[in-house]
Amino acid sequence: MQEERSGVARRHVMDALVVCASAALSVTVGVAASRGLQVYPRLSSPPTLTWGGVIPLPLADLTRSALVPLAGSALLLRRRRAAVPVTVVLLVAATVAPLIPAALIALFTVAATRPDRTTWTLAGLALVPLPLYLVAQPSLTVQALTTVVTGAVLVAASMGWGFFVRGMHRAAEQARDEAAWRTEQVRQREREALAREMHDVLAHRLSLLSVHAGALEVNQNATRTEVAEAAGVIRSSAHQAMEDLQQVLGVLRTPLQPDAATGVEPPQPTLAELPLLIEQSRKTGMHITLDAPADLGAVPGTSQRTAYRIVQESLTNAHKHAPGQSVRIRLRGAPGEGLTLDVTNPLPPPAERTGPRLPGGGSGLKGLSERTALIGGRLTHGSQGATHRVEAHLPWPA
Structure with a gap:
């Protein structure tokens, strides 16, 4: 005002x-x-x-x-x-x-x-x-011609200056429109990134919660210790899911990234947190084998985050579509050669695919494929006989 x-x-x-x-x-x-x-x-x-x-x-x-x-x-x-x-x-x-x-x-x-x-x-x-x-004029004089020429020049100059100012205003408006368009594109990319994060994080949390709740429902003879342990995992998963959801919603309420002014990205998971992710899935009864070298700290941050999300999505899909099956995770790579990630799990026989299935939109691996391509890698996934395989090759510069 x-x-x-x-x-x-x-x-x-x-x-x-x-x-x-x-x-x-x-x-x-x-x-x-x-x-x-x-x-x-x-x-x-x-x-x-x-x-x-x-x-x-x-x-x-x-x-x-x-x-x-x-x-x-x-x-x-x-x-x-x-x-x-x-x-x-x-x-x-x-x-x-x-x-x-x-x-x-x-x-x-x-x-x-x-x-x-x-x-x-x-x-x-x-x-x-x-x-x-x-x-x-009774006769054509130099003074009369000068007056006419001066008047024409003044009129032309006034119009020309007006046209110039109008062009400047239009250029400024166009620049503002382009800036607004670029800002909207940034916001759209952020929304898409947040949608991927929401899918990757919440889908995994909720799949763990659903598996534990389903185990309690099926196992009527569970001991008090087993029930308490499952209830604790359910409570922890629900609490973490709510925290993740609140964080995502908090970012969505802001016009731009929370740390856009400082250029600092929010904390993201790395390969160092992979054992914790695997341990959470093991608590649901899933058998997981991790084969990875100990010297993965030199992997670029973008490749580490992408690899973590691929493993997370693969475990989520295994919870949904291959409950009770073992999962093998293999990581290999070196600077200059790239990081190779291979996640495999057997598919249950059709006769064993009974009971309610967890809902899925089918966009998790598709989004990860796009994310992998953006950083210069590639991701393939699909069934090979009785085995489902997710394989990714991520950049690891020398």
């Missing part, structure tokens, strides 16, 4: 300065015309005020030289809202009074803010007095 008031005040001050400058220029043009130097054709002179038609008023010269330019220039206060009428009035008045500076300012406003057709129409109106002035 304060900025709006400040903008209005600045606009009023600018309008007052424009009126004063126009009046001063108009007075100067009038003085020059009285000495035989005209910059715009005057087709006639304004009538002289008299008292009773006999005695000239002492203020007549003051009216012609000062009050008329000031009154004409005062019309410029309305040039923004009524640019065309103000320009027409000033152009007509400029043929009998020294108001061409005010008329040129009004014509500039039209060129800067109105369509081209309107601008060219008013420019034609401004140029009409030029040939009429030549025709009205």
Whole structure:
């Protein structure tokens, strides 16, 4: 609100300065015309005020030289809202009074803010007095030609400057639109990244929760210790899922990334956290074998995060589609050769695929394929006989 008031005040001050400058220029043009130097054709002179038609008023010269330019220039206060009428009035008045500076300012406003057709129409109106002035001269003189040429140049300069300003405004608007479009693209990419994170994290948490709840439902003879352990895992998984969801929703409520101003990314999982991820799945009864070297800390961060998400998604799919089957995870690689990740698990026989299946949208591995391709790797997945395999090759520069 304060900025709006400040903008209005600045606009009023600018309008007052424009009126004063126009009046001063108009007075100067009038003085020059009285000495035989005209910059715009005057087709006639304004009538002289008299008292009773006999005695000239002492203020007549003051009216012609000062009050008329000031009154004409005062019309410029309305040039923004009524640019065309103000320009027409000033152009007509400029043929009998020294108001061409005010008329040129009004014509500039039209060129800067109105369509081209309107601008060219008013420019034609401004140029009409030029040939009429030549025709009205008893003989063609250098002074008459100079007046016509000067008037044409002033009209062209006023239009050209207006067109230039309009182009600058359009370029600024286009730049703002492009900036808004780029910002929206950034937001869209962030939403897509958050959607992938939500799928990767929440799907895994909820699959663990569902597996434990299903085990409690099926195993009616579970001991109190087993029930307490499963309930603890369910509570922990639900709590972690809620925390992950709140974090994602908190980011979605902000226009940009939370740490975009500082350029710092939120904490992301790495291969060092892979044992913890595997241990959570083992608690559900899944048998998992991890075959990985100990010197994976030199793998680039983007490849580490992608590898972690691939393993996480593979374990989630194993929970959904191959419960009770063993999973083998194998990591190999070296600087300059890349990081190879291989996750395999047997598929249960069709006769054993009974009971309710966990829902899945089928977009997890597809999104990971896109993510892997973005960092310069590749990912393949699918069934090979009775085995499901997920294989990825990720960059590991020398």
